[in-house]
Amino acid sequence: MSEEKLDKIKRQVCFKYKISMPTNIILLKAYHKLLKTNKIKKNIQLENLLKTRKVRSLSGIASVTVITKPYPCPGKCIFCPTEKNMPKSYLKNEPACMRALLNKFDPYKQAKMRLQALEMTGHPTDKIELIVLGGTWSYYKKQYQTYFIKRCFDACNKKTSKTLKQAQKINEKTKHRIIGLTLETRPDYINEKEIKRMRNLGCTRIELGVQTIYQDILDKNKREISLEQIKQATKLLKDSGFKITYHMMLNLPYSNIKKDEKMFEKLFTNDFQPDQLKIYPCAILKTAKLYKLYKKNKYKPYTINQLINVLVKIKKIIPEYVRIIRIIRDIPSQDIVAGSKRSNLRQDIQKKVNCRCIRCREIKDIKTNNIKFKKLEYKASDAKEIFLSFEDDKKDKLLAFLRLRITDNPIIKNSTLIREVHTYGQTVPINKNIESAKQHKNLGKRLINEAEKISKDLGYKKTAVIAGIGTREYYRKLGYKLENEYMVKNF
Numbered sequence: 001m002s003e004e005k006l007d008k009i010k011r012q013v014c015f016k017y018k019i020s021m022p023t024n025i026i027l028l029k030a031y032h033k034l035l036k037t038n039k040i041k042k043n044i045q046l047e048n049l050l051k052t053r054k055v056r057s058l059s060g061i062a063s064v065t066v067i068t069k070p071y072p073c074p075g076k077c078i079f080c081p082t083e084k085n086m087p088k089s090y091l092k093n094e095p096a097c098m099r100a101l102l103n104k105f106d107p108y109k110q111a112k113m114r115l116q117a118l119e120m121t122g123h124p125t126d127k128i129e130l131i132v133l134g135g136t137w138s139y140y141k142k143q144y145q146t147y148f149i150k151r152c153f154d155a156c157n158k159k160t161s162k163t164l165k166q167a168q169k170i171n172e173k174t175k176h177r178i179i180g181l182t183l184e185t186r187p188d189y190i191n192e193k194e195i196k197r198m199r200n201l202g203c204t205r206i207e208l209g210v211q212t213i214y215q216d217i218l219d220k221n222k223r224e225i226s227l228e229q230i231k232q233a234t235k236l237l238k239d240s241g242f243k244i245t246y247h248m249m250l251n252l253p254y255s256n257i258k259k260d261e262k263m264f265e266k267l268f269t270n271d272f273q274p275d276q277l278k279i280y281p282c283a284i285l286k287t288a289k290l291y292k293l294y295k296k297n298k299y300k301p302y303t304i305n306q307l308i309n310v311l312v313k314i315k316k317i318i319p320e321y322v323r324i325i326r327i328i329r330d331i332p333s334q335d336i337v338a339g340s341k342r343s344n345l346r347q348d349i350q351k352k353v354n355c356r357c358i359r360c361r362e363i364k365d366i367k368t369n370n371i372k373f374k375k376l377e378y379k380a381s382d383a384k385e386i387f388l389s390f391e392d393d394k395k396d397k398l399l400a401f402l403r404l405r406i407t408d409n410p411i412i413k414n415s416t417l418i419r420e421v422h423t424y425g426q427t428v429p430i431n432k433n434i435e436s437a438k439q440h441k442n443l444g445k446r447l448i449n450e451a452e453k454i455s456k457d458l459g460y461k462k463t464a465v466i467a468g469i470g471t472r473e474y475y476r477k478l479g480y481k482l483e484n485e486y487m488v489k490n491f
């Protein structure tokens with residue numbers, strides 16, 4: 001059944017019974033009720049049609065964002081807002097924050113509520129990317145960190161465990177598996193000890209507050225971070241297999257359009273090379289120190305056209321192995337005193353530039369008969385990164401990719417590191433002949449095989465994956481074993 005056909009049936013039935021059109025959410029709820037009572041049979045096609053915002057779980061992974069309790073941050077950044085009863089830099093009106101407030105920052109309740117909402121709207125919740133936000137994670141007490149993560153695992157396990165380790169063990173085989181865990185912190189808090197701790201918690205991706213890579217601008221904005229610390233944190237994290245997201249801020253005080261553009265050219269050179277980006281234009285909020293500068297006319301935000309032009313230029317130079325997660329923060333416009341209030345900035349820019357970042361190339365229609373294997377190499381933090389992918393080069397779409405790191409300093413000795421494996425949903429062949437169906441199968445597994453082959457050819461004895469807790473079983477089936485919190489395959 002097509003979407004048009006479903007709409008036609010809805011209209012006919014509503015006309016017949018003289019009722020208003022029900023939303024797909026209401027129909028989906030009714031469908032699940034009937035299914036539970038065995039009054040109808042499961043119909044995956046109908047489920048897919050009724051799902052709202054299909055894009056959200058296109059990759060089959062549901063994101064669950066949870067926020068840590070209000071807590072100070074050691075930073076004094078002048079652009080950073082401070083709201084009462086909120087973790088530093090977060091605002092009450094942002095969607096995930098509203099959910100956190102409603103649940104008094106209880107991690108278990110936040111995760112549970114989000115999971116329920118996803119289930120209710122028909123999204124698969126068997127693979128979860130847990131994203132923990134709120135100020136500087138590394139500054140929270142260790143005991144709180146462990147409690148917080150454990151309770152998130154408990155919520156996914158639908159069971160309270162005694163310890164974090166126990167909760168993780170259960171999660172390896174449970175229905176809602178945490179396949180990725182993101183924490184956000186400052187670069188100057190990253191060291192070997194902290195990395196080990198983050199791995200023990202199950203973390204696979206770090207969001208680093210970088211904002212700018214000009215030392216003088218860092219200093220003038222009171223970031224109290226050195227460029228050396230940013231480089232060092234990036235290297236340490238990559239050599240430990242982590243995926244890295246940089247938060248970058250445009251239009252910072254003491255920067256300008258030229259500097260902002262140049263900054264992004266420099267970002268994709270050896271010392272930095274983030275895997276993902278969150279780009280935020282600086283916004284003036286009443287609770288940030290910057291507000292005073294603005295009042296004294298000492299700071300002026302870019303006009304919307306200037307901002308769009310900068311972003312268009314930036315997008316043109318984004319390498320194809322980088323994913324832009326977002327280019328605007330979910331700040332409600334009424335909170336912004338000055339700066340960009342346009343929430344559909346991404347769409348405005350999209351019209352002007354053909355962005356080749358991962359997000360823009362993720363396959364959406366999941367129908368193709370043209371799958372090509374690609375291998376791209378680049379230098380990052382004094383080591384080699386190999387980006388393997390399956391792509392539809394005619395449509396310029398990405399079906400699956402893998403990040404392999406070849407470094408002299410891997411966290412697991414004598415090993416190459418698989419930092420990320422991602423496939424975009426079950427791709428469906430257009431012609432259902434056997435050859436084309438075969439071509440679409442197990443793209444993730446085929447990339448892993450290729451990475452192993454490259455590692456062997458280079459003389460390595462093993463390869464290690466920074467596997468999320470919920471993917472350990474998958475890797476076990478491929479011959480990997482748990483070693484120091486990594487899944488490792490000995491050749």
Ligand code: SF4
Pocket residue numbers: 073074075076077080081088089135136186209
């Ligand atoms: S480090 Fe981050 S959270 Fe802390 S003050 Fe600076 S911007 Fe805000």
Ligand SMILES: [Zn+2]
Pocket residue numbers: 324355356357358359360361
């Ligand atoms: Zn893009």
